[in-house]
Amino acid sequence: MAWTRKDLVSMQDLEPAEIGDVLDTAESMKEIATREIKKVPTLRGKTVVNLFYEASTRTRTSFEIAGKWLSADVINFSASGSSADKGESFLDTAKNIEAMSPDVVVVRHKAAGGPALLARHLRCAVVNAGDGAHEHPTQALLDLLTIREKKGHLEGLNVTIVGDITHSRVARSNIHGMRKMGMTVTVAGPPTLIPPACQEMGVKVSHRLEEAIAHADVIMMLRLQHERMTGGFIPSLREYSRVWGLSLDRLQHCRPDVLIMHPGPVNRGVEISPEVADSPYSVILDQVTNGVAVRMAVLYLLAGGKAA
Amino acid sequence: MTVREKAEVLDAAGLDRALTRIGHEIVEQAGGADLALVGIKTRGETLADRIAGKIAGIEGKRPAVGALDITLYRDDLGSRAEQPQVRSTEIPFPLKGITVVLVDDVLFTGRTIRAAMDALMDLGRPRVIRLAVLIDRGHRELPIRPDYVGKNLPTSRKETVAVMLTEHDGQDRVVIQEPEENESPAGAQAGREAAAKPRRTLRKGREG
């Protein structure tokens, strides 16, 4: 296998072969979810700590299930209501946890760069479960797995990511991952929500939804956060939804085999209409299933090697 | 690591006859009970398929065939530099109450079979598990014994046994290999570890 890294911090760091390793491993591990006894002994005796500074039930639960199905001991450490509240610094908290000898620390933090800092300072493996607006690598990996499963391949596909790209770690990770796998990426949204120099990341930028999704094989809708309104980026949710929301009649002008994806949680009626979310084009729930498989694969690849 | 062929143990005809005999033995012992073959990836799967074909020829009915990847059950994970590749397990039938015959190409230390049994137990509760191997080369490290053997082959530890099958290697042959003169046993062992790869592996590299 190509994977020899101690940590998974960003998609930007990975080679296509490493991404392939994760996807292949995840695919092989999917069948565990179909067993009556969802357990394999692979990570027995390994300890995985979920260090989540930002509330996130979905991602954390996904990592927890992944770890438990692999027989690892999974500990959830939610930093609100903990020493972090009492003013303990991020690095101190992480070092304290390391002193308890975990094998993997999965960290989500609202500040970009946190997991990179931990990866440098901690001996154990570090997985980035989302750092501010920077990256969310396991999300991109599960998105790639889902697309590959449905389309049979990745190279040459056209993907359009729609929404608040500026504040989206999911968008950044996917842009890096998709480009490495030979896909063409277009980002679409109001100019205020497209980050500076975005084109230089190797993507096409569009400010017209219909145009951007017309030839897409995959449309990925991003969640619009309410803070964007108060921040003066868009005038109102109503206008955003009207101009940028994916409705059923907008969908009619897309390819008949288009996939609709969303990292969740979905704001029904804002970025995506309920009919579209529940339509046969949507693979949103497959994304969730694949999330567990991908996280099992990542834990397997990181928790075994003593190469570091 | 460089090896050279020391001797051919089975040619294509010999291999085929061995599988035919194994097929008969399995059928005889099963006595009509519900039977399934589970091949251990990768070459065990191919052999299971062939044996199933033999049994179809004998009984007129082909037994169910599944494939098992034991990577997640290995006892040597975490002590290797790289994680071994995980392949998928496909057992599309219930195991409860069935006679399962595990099929593998070479039986050596027994650790692979131990892992395979653990995997099967996690997947269901077979009535009985039996073991069919093409080659038994000795040097067991665990108390595991095969029920059906193609050929017993005493070997020394530094030798390696390579099972070649048309589907994977373009020909049907079993050979014994030994390391080239200058090669130390440790070097050969390390080479075996490194050679645990799909397709063109010429020898069994799963055991530890």
Add this chain to the structure above:
Amino acid sequence: MSLLIKGGRVVDPANEHDAVADVLVVDGRIAKIGRGLKAPEGTEVVAAADKVVCPGLIDIHVHFREPGYEYKETIATGTRAAAAGGFTAVACMANTLPVNDNRSVTDFIMAKARVEGVVRVYPIGAVTRGLKGKELAEMAELAEAGCVAFSDDGQCVMNAEVYRRAMEYALPFGAPLISHAEDENLAHRGAMHEGLVSTELGLLGQPWVAEDVMVARDILLAELTGAHVHIAHISTAGAVRLVREGKARGVRVTAEVTPHHLVLTDDAVREYDPNTKMAPPLRTKRDVEAVLEGLLDGTIDCIATDHAPHALSEKEGEFGECANGVVGLETAVSVLLDRLVRTGRMDLPTLVARLSSGPARLLNLPGGSLAQGAPADITVLDLEREWTVEPSRFRSRSRNTPFAGQTGKGAPVLTIVGGTVVTA
């Protein structure tokens, strides 16, 4: 104190001198510069062959954190850092605690400097009370107490009307207003420069326009009022262009640039090292080229470090949360000698001018020249001295430098203030 500095290359741009000569110091003043000078009785001889002897370097933008933030730096430690870096004089900013917006704080600083400082310290007074940007500070009193300029540095005076009145009010004192040009709203607390790097890192960036908008405003206000406005830590190509055009129009605008803005770009931030976080942030290659060009053609009058010490805990952790600022006194001269002079981008006399006569003239300070009778503030440089930046050995109390571990050639080796050697 009497000294004879023998055989060095004496570079004194203020007096257009660049030749090998001896420098004789008597009773703390420059007595004579010439060849083959004899040392009178009791004169210490300093061998300076193959070294450069220049006027004591002056840094007009440092933060000494005393009173109020002594855990980061004190006047004692800060002046020792200055001396180690080859500086004989510094001007220190008003964002202490309490703010230097009244004479008692100025007096405190000057007294501390007299007793515990090893180089000359010139205080800069606040423009507005408490740096709040609303009411004028008592600038007449501050000037009387010894402040050499006024600045709310650390903050931008956002209200243009207030800043206009400040410029007008300060006119009689002959001291410039030093502008920290940063539109707070456009900068929106961006942690680094807004561009491709900030986009890839997922960090909020502040656009070049946040600086340019205020530089334009300050130049226009200076044009209206006739005041001397000095742009602190200029960093964008656009701002340099605005200053150049302002000067051409006859506006009394001057500017300074930091060593880090002359050699580092926003790529340095890719590792999320908080020691690359400062305001204004590191910019693009294009901006670095533009400020260097501005420094060479005199649009930018001097180099000033914006030495901003912070404790380890304030520069460790999440990038966005860390304090802005890096120390600079102990690395400035070495880095500039290695990265600009040794590479031929800038000649030595120009560098010396931008670090001595330039700043002295801007703030009307004694120094920046080796004229006969001038106070013997002298810096000796060794262009061959090899160095590695080791923050653990800094004289400063703080270690937050973006140059940790870097190596180069060319460093200050002796610092003399009023004829007294102040480096170990």
